[in-house]
Amino acid sequence: MENKKIKWGIVGLGNIAAQFASDLLLIENTELTAVASRDFSKAEEFGGKFNASRIYNSYDLLFEDPEVEIVYIATPHNSHAELSIKALENGKHVLCEKPMSLSYKDAERMINASKKHNKFFMEAFWTRFIPSVQDVLQKINHGIIGEVNYIKADFAFHGSETENKRLFDKELGGGALFDIGVYPLFLSYIVLGKPKEILAKAIKHKNGIDLQTSMILHYEKAQAVLHSSIVSESDMKALISGTKGRIELNSPWFAPQGYSLFSNEEKEATFTLSTLGKGYSHEIIECSHCIRNNEIESKLWSHQNSLDLSKIVEEIKTQINLPF
Numbered sequence: 001m002e003n004k005k006i007k008w009g010i011v012g013l014g015n016i017a018a019q020f021a022s023d024l025l026l027i028e029n030t031e032l033t034a035v036a037s038r039d040f041s042k043a044e045e046f047g048g049k050f051n052a053s054r055i056y057n058s059y060d061l062l063f064e065d066p067e068v069e070i071v072y073i074a075t076p077h078n079s080h081a082e083l084s085i086k087a088l089e090n091g092k093h094v095l096c097e098k099p100m101s102l103s104y105k106d107a108e109r110m111i112n113a114s115k116k117h118n119k120f121f122m123e124a125f126w127t128r129f130i131p132s133v134q135d136v137l138q139k140i141n142h143g144i145i146g147e148v149n150y151i152k153a154d155f156a157f158h159g160s161e162t163e164n165k166r167l168f169d170k171e172l173g174g175g176a177l178f179d180i181g182v183y184p185l186f187l188s189y190i191v192l193g194k195p196k197e198i199l200a201k202a203i204k205h206k207n208g209i210d211l212q213t214s215m216i217l218h219y220e221k222a223q224a225v226l227h228s229s230i231v232s233e234s235d236m237k238a239l240i241s242g243t244k245g246r247i248e249l250n251s252p253w254f255a256p257q258g259y260s261l262f263s264n265e266e267k268e269a270t271f272t273l274s275t276l277g278k279g280y281s282h283e284i285i286e287c288s289h290c291i292r293n294n295e296i297e298s299k300l301w302s303h304q305n306s307l308d309l310s311k312i313v314e315e316i317k318t319q320i321n322l323p324f
Contacts, residue, residue: 088110123306192222247262
C-alpha cells in the first residue's frame with residue numbers, strides 16, 4: 001500500500017497553491033492529476049507548469065473527476081467550508097488551507113462531513129509537520145527546558161491594499177487574525193493546549209477587518225504573548241521558555257530550518273533541520289500516509305485539534321468584533 005500512487009486535485013490557484021504544487025512534485029508516488037480555476041486560462045497555465053493532466057474551469061467538475069482522490073483547497077477563506085464539504089460529499093479526501101473556516105460552526109460541519117462520508121480531512125497546518133517543529137515538540141515533551149511558562153510568537157509583515165487585495169477584503173475573510181494570527185495561536189496550542197482565558201485587542205481597518213491583533217493566552221502556570229499584523233514587520237522568531245531553559249525557533253518560525261537551545265542564558269546547541277522544498281511536502285507526506293492507512297484524520301493534527309484552535313480563534317473574533 002505504501003507505494004500506491006496518490007492522485008491530487010487543486011482548487012484555487014494562487015501563490016500558496018503554486019508553492020504547494022512545486023512541493024508535490026518532490027514526493028514519490030504522488031501526482032497532480034487535476035487543477036481547477038474559474039479563470040480557464042489561469043488553470044491552463046498552472047496545469048502546464050505543474051504537469052496536471054486535467055484542467056477544469058469549474059470546481060464541481062474537478063470534484064466529480066473519478067481519478068482525483070484528494071483535493072487541496074486553496075481558495076479564499078470564505079469558501080473553505082462549502083468547498084470542503086462538497087468535495088467530501090463527492091467521495092474525495094480533503095486537505096483544506098488554514099484557517100479551515102471563518103466560524104466554529106462551519107468547522108464542526110466540515111468535521112462532521114468527513115466522519116459521515118468516511119473520508120480523510122485535515123486542515124493544512126503545514127507547520128505541525130515541519131522537521132524542526134517536530135523536534136522541538138519532542139524536546140519539550142522530554143522536559144529538556146522544564147515546564148513551559150512563557151511563549152512569545154508573532155507573524156507580521158507589511159501588506160499593501162493594492163498588491164494584497166485579498167488580505168484587505170472583508171468579503172473574503174481578510175485581516176490579520178484569520179490569515180496569519182492563527183499561526184502564533186497554533187504554536188501556543190500545540191505546546192500548552194487550551195488556555196483558561198484569552199485577552200485580545202485589535203486595530204481595525206475602516207471596513208472592519210483587523211490590521212493588527214495582539215493576544216494574551218493565559219494558562220494556570222503559563223502565558224503566551226502573541227501578535228499578528230498585516231501593516232508592520234517583525235523578526236518572526238519564536239521563543240518557548242521553561243523552568244530549565246528556552247528554545248528559539250529560527251525565522252521564519254512557522255517554517256524554520258533550525259532552532260537554538262539555551263540553558264542558564266547560555267546557548268547550548270543549535271540544530272539545523274532543513275525542510276524538503278518549501279516545507280509543504282511534509283504535510284503532503286502525512287496526507288498520503290493517512291489515506292494509505294484508511295485513516296480519516298491525522299494523529300499529529302487531528303479533527304479535535306482543528307476544532308480546539310477554531311474555538312480559540314472564535315473567542316478572539318468575538319472579543320475584537322470581527323464582521324464575519
